[in-house]
Amino acid sequence: MSEDDIFDVGRKTIYWMIAGFVMAMVMIAYVMIIGGYKARLTEVPNEIKSEFIALRFVNNPDCFAYQDPVTKRVFPFSIDVTKFKEEKRIDKCYLTEKEKGYKTFNFKLSLGQYGSLQTNNYFEAPQSQKEYSVLVWDGAKFERDTLFIDVQETLPYLPTEEQKKTAMPAPQPQAKRVFIR
Amino acid sequence: MNTKAASILLWIFEVIAVIAVILIALSIAKQFSDETALRKINAAEDISMMVNTLVGLPGDALVEYPRDLSKFTVALTTQYVVIFEKDAKVDGETRNFILPSDYGAVGIVKQKGKVCLQKIGKTISVEECPKP
Numbered sequence: 001m002s003e004d005d006i007f008d009v010g011r012k013t014i015y016w017m018i019a020g021f022v023m024a025m026v027m028i029a030y031v032m033i034i035g036g037y038k039a040r041l042t043e044v045p046n047e048i049k050s051e052f053i054a055l056r057f058v059n060n061p062d063c064f065a066y067q068d069p070v071t072k073r074v075f076p077f078s079i080d081v082t083k084f085k086e087e088k089r090i091d092k093c094y095l096t097e098k099e100k101g102y103k104t105f106n107f108k109l110s111l112g113q114y115g116s117l118q119t120n121n122y123f124e125a126p127q128s129q130k131e132y133s134v135l136v137w138d139g140a141k142f143e144r145d146t147l148f149i150d151v152q153e154t155l156p157y158l159p160t161e162e163q164k165k166t167a168m169p170a171p172q173p174q175a176k177r178v179f180i181r
Numbered sequence: 182m183n184t185k186a187a188s189i190l191l192w193i194f195e196v197i198a199v200i201a202v203i204l205i206a207l208s209i210a211k212q213f214s215d216e217t218a219l220r221k222i223n224a225a226e227d228i229s230m231m232v233n234t235l236v237g238l239p240g241d242a243l244v245e246y247p248r249d250l251s252k253f254t255v256a257l258t259t260q261y262v263v264i265f266e267k268d269a270k271v272d273g274e275t276r277n278f279i280l281p282s283d284y285g286a287v288g289i290v291k292q293k294g295k296v297c298l299q300k301i302g303k304t305i306s307v308e309e310c311p312k313p
């Protein structure tokens with residue numbers, strides 16, 4: 001083997017080392033692009049998911065919906081003030097995992113003069129807001145009111161204790177309002 | 182090793198490398214384009230949302246899943262729904278949901294075309310749809 005041949009084999013080896021690296025990068029990019037496409041194909045907007053979850057607050061008598069004690073009829077899109085004021089009732093209705101619950105949906109319900117309630121991993125970082133026109137049962141009669149539900153979707157990290165105390169929102173895109181009824 | 186031998190060896194290596202890359206790319210594309218996998222993901226997502234919707238209903242209900250699930254097994258527990266293919270108990274598609282504290286979800290349906298979700302009281306179950 002002459003000196004030129006040795007250089008030729010050496011050049012090819014270097015070429016294939018670089019080509020191998022480039023090919024590996026191209027393959028990784030290819031997998032990521034196709035994976036992203038597949039994820040987009042099966043994606044369901046968070047607004048829809050949160051809508052289905054939030055329905056329980058106004059329709060389920062085990063949450064806050066008013067149920068006639070005699071006929072047992074449940075009034076859809078209603079709020080029973082007694083249930084709304086009951087301590088920890090929201091935890092019976094929707095309780096996220098203590099440790100990692102910030103990675104799923106959390107809600108804050110605001111009902112005019114009756115104040116607000118929030119689920120256990122809500123940290124004042126809403127990404128959207130829902131607005132329901134509801135009937136409020138105050139113990140004697142129904143009144144029309146509006147229930148606002150702030151929806152906090154997945155948070156990238158758990159807010160620090162300081163952030164929790166001062167209710168500092170984690171960095172999030174600007175909240176957008178979703179009107180349902 | 183003479184020049185010709187080295188050159189032929191490198192040429193063979195190049196051809197093998199190119200063929201390997203093409204095969205890997207095709208295999209990945211085939212795997213990702215598999216309709217069954219997409220249907221499995223969609224079914225898991227849909228059933229999870231159906232469970233949430235049933236919780237948001239004031240009374241009892243029976244809802245039929247509108248697509249054919251005969252290729253899948255659907256298992257429902259109080260925390261999640263998992264869908265896996267006939268003979269592959271691994272690689273199941275899981276979606277979590279949160280039920281009110283005294284609610285339960287149960288059931289397993291194996292390779293049935295028509296799958297229904299039923300809510301009776303505080304229990305949600307998955308089952309084969311009743312015959313019309």
